[in-house]
Amino acid sequence: MPASPEAGHDLALQDLQRQFVQEILYRKSDGLRSQVVANGLDAERRLAIYRTNARETFALALEAAFPVLLACMGSEQFRSLAWTYQRAWPSPAGNLFHVGARLPGYLADHLRGTEDEYLSDVARLEWCVQEALVAADSSSVLDLTGLAAVPPDSQGELRFVLHPSVGLLRTEYGVFALWEAHQARQPVAPALQVTECLLVRRLADGVQLQRLLPLDMLWLEALGDGDTLAEGTAKLPAAEQEQLGALLVRWVAAGVITDFASGGPLAGEVTT
Amino acid sequence: MPATASRPIPAQAGIGLRSPHHDEFLARRPGIPWVEVHSENFFADGGRQLQVLDAVRRDYGVSLHGVGLSLGGSDPLDPEHLRRLRRLVQRVEPALVSEHVCWGSADGIFLNDLLPMPYTESALLHLAARVSAVQEFLGRQILVENVSSYLEFDGAEMTEWDFLVQLARRAGCGILLDVNNIYVSAENHGFPAHNYLRAIPAELVGEIHLAGHTAVDGVLIDTHSAPVTDAVWALYREAVRLLGPVPTLIEWDAELPTLERLLAEATRADEQASEQTSLAQRGNREAAHARVA
Numbered sequence: 001m002p003a004s005p006e007a008g009h010d011l012a013l014q015d016l017q018r019q020f021v022q023e024i025l026y027r028k029s030d031g032l033r034s035q036v037v038a039n040g041l042d043a044e045r046r047l048a049i050y051r052t053n054a055r056e057t058f059a060l061a062l063e064a065a066f067p068v069l070l071a072c073m074g075s076e077q078f079r080s081l082a083w084t085y086q087r088a089w090p091s092p093a094g095n096l097f098h099v100g101a102r103l104p105g106y107l108a109d110h111l112r113g114t115e116d117e118y119l120s121d122v123a124r125l126e127w128c129v130q131e132a133l134v135a136a137d138s139s140s141v142l143d144l145t146g147l148a149a150v151p152p153d154s155q156g157e158l159r160f161v162l163h164p165s166v167g168l169l170r171t172e173y174g175v176f177a178l179w180e181a182h183q184a185r186q187p188v189a190p191a192l193q194v195t196e197c198l199l200v201r202r203l204a205d206g207v208q209l210q211r212l213l214p215l216d217m218l219w220l221e222a223l224g225d226g227d228t229l230a231e232g233t234a235k236l237p238a239a240e241q242e243q244l245g246a247l248l249v250r251w252v253a254a255g256v257i258t259d260f261a262s263g264g265p266l267a268g269e270v271t272t
Numbered sequence: 273m274p275a276t277a278s279r280p281i282p283a284q285a286g287i288g289l290r291s292p293h294h295d296e297f298l299a300r301r302p303g304i305p306w307v308e309v310h311s312e313n314f315f316a317d318g319g320r321q322l323q324v325l326d327a328v329r330r331d332y333g334v335s336l337h338g339v340g341l342s343l344g345g346s347d348p349l350d351p352e353h354l355r356r357l358r359r360l361v362q363r364v365e366p367a368l369v370s371e372h373v374c375w376g377s378a379d380g381i382f383l384n385d386l387l388p389m390p391y392t393e394s395a396l397l398h399l400a401a402r403v404s405a406v407q408e409f410l411g412r413q414i415l416v417e418n419v420s421s422y423l424e425f426d427g428a429e430m431t432e433w434d435f436l437v438q439l440a441r442r443a444g445c446g447i448l449l450d451v452n453n454i455y456v457s458a459e460n461h462g463f464p465a466h467n468y469l470r471a472i473p474a475e476l477v478g479e480i481h482l483a484g485h486t487a488v489d490g491v492l493i494d495t496h497s498a499p500v501t502d503a504v505w506a507l508y509r510e511a512v513r514l515l516g517p518v519p520t521l522i523e524w525d526a527e528l529p530t531l532e533r534l535l536a537e538a539t540r541a542d543e544q545a546s547e548q549t550s551l552a553q554r555g556n557r558e559a560a561h562a563r564v565a
């Protein structure tokens with residue numbers, strides 16, 4: 001990192017900028033207006049331009065990241081949400097991508113027990129899609145011959161790598177249908193209360209969403225958490241463990257499992 | 273990872289390449305020499321955006337234009353932002369890298385806007401030190417752009433253009449001169465845009481930006497949502513007369529027009545620049561003849 005000149009080199013600048021941010025987001029500043037040259041337009045109106053810009057930029061970034069949520073809420077309600085959320089969780093970075101990271105949790109906190117509770121699951125799904133879009137590329141294809149050559153007594157120690165864009169999501173509402181309707185430019189209706197296990201991942205032509213059976217979900221979650229094959233298998237119901245081979249073949253063929261390694265934890269392994 | 277640098281950027285017009293135009297741009301391969309993209313839109317670890325940029329850089333000059341570094345901020349420079357910018361610079365090997373003379377955050381809260389600096393000696397020192405630090409980290413010179421502003425802070429110790437020139441001289445960076453921003457700020461604050469232009473040494477300018485603005489309740493807002501206005505074209509012609517031909521970018525970010533329309537604006541910029549360059553050359557020849565006579 002560069003030997004950056006840090007805050008405190010110019011205390012007047014630091015104070016001015018703190019006041020400015022507080023004024024734009026919370027209308028709280030001591031004496032900022034007196035530091036603004038009026039010149040034909042009062043300080044309040046000049047600051048209001050920056051407030052409008054900050055709100056607009058933030059809201060547009062959220063709209064781009066959460067198009068299904070926007071469709072569910074309507075523009076006016078979404079804009080109102082964007083402003084209250086921005087004040088609660090202002091942008092943490094110069095890269096606008098990050099502004100949506102806390103929205104699912106914010107909605108879960110504020111909508112729990114209401115008829116709009118499903119919206120937090122919609123937001124969780126859409127954030128998962130956003131993360132899939134920017135995840136690392138991987139052209140790795142699991143070497144089945146190499147896998148078959150692992151001695152039986154070492155197989156339990158194998159760890160598997162999921163494609164970096166893979167996200168696994170458990171929802172309490174049926175947001176898959178809602179997402180599909182939006183993709184097909186159909187009207188969206190409130191999601192029904194039904195547990196879903198979803199796989200989100202990026203393919204060459206965009207993000208793919210897929211419903212998973214509970215068994216597949218359980219196993220992929222275990223692998224994503226870095227469990228060894230033995231640890232992951234132990235999490236499956238005993239009656240289902242004989243399906244292990246089929247599970248492995250299915251998700252290797254689908255490109256969801258892209259590599260394996262024996263021994264300790266994988267470097268940079270995916271967590272879900 | 274690409275093996276060669278992106279193509280050089282000539283003193284001609286390019287366009288801001290935005291994602292709604294990506295597919296059409298790659299399919300048509302328009303005959304412009306260069307494009308500019310917003311750096312932060314390519315901070316991803318992988319995915320389609322980066323693949324598009326890899327394809328574009330093979331045939332076009334690329335300029336990386338940042339909007340989120342908060343060069344003039346009092347918060348420490350964001351190490352993650354810098355790391356991702358350096359990684360992108362190493363991948364794209366762009367002909368130009370630029371940021372803004374502004375700040376964007378305080379106490380870790382970002383407004384994601386290009387906020388005005390107070391034009392004081394201490395703010396200049398602070399900004400120059402940070403620009404130097406960024407250039408050292410990236411291992412290359414950057415250009416810094418003047419922003420549109422809607423307020424000025426009391427206690428200014430110099431003009432905006434003196435601040436900009438001093439910054440470039442002290443930090444050893446170049447200037448990305450946004451002619452629309454000069455016009456917008458001049459109208460909003462009541463200073464002559466010509467004075468600004470005439471104060472900028474040609475050797476410091478590495479790029480010019482042109483964009484549209486919008487009048488709202490008597491204030492000009494730098495919206496990038498409209499064609500370049502006639503007044504800004506006039507100022508651009510004056511800039512070319514004063515600075516000579518400079519790589520010139522058409523920026524259009526909101527209410528994005530067709531790619532065709534954007535390219536037509538770039539053609540217009542080229543035509544206006546050639547016209548001014550020809551006029552200047554004819555003027556020089558006539559002056560030489562007059563001296564001989």
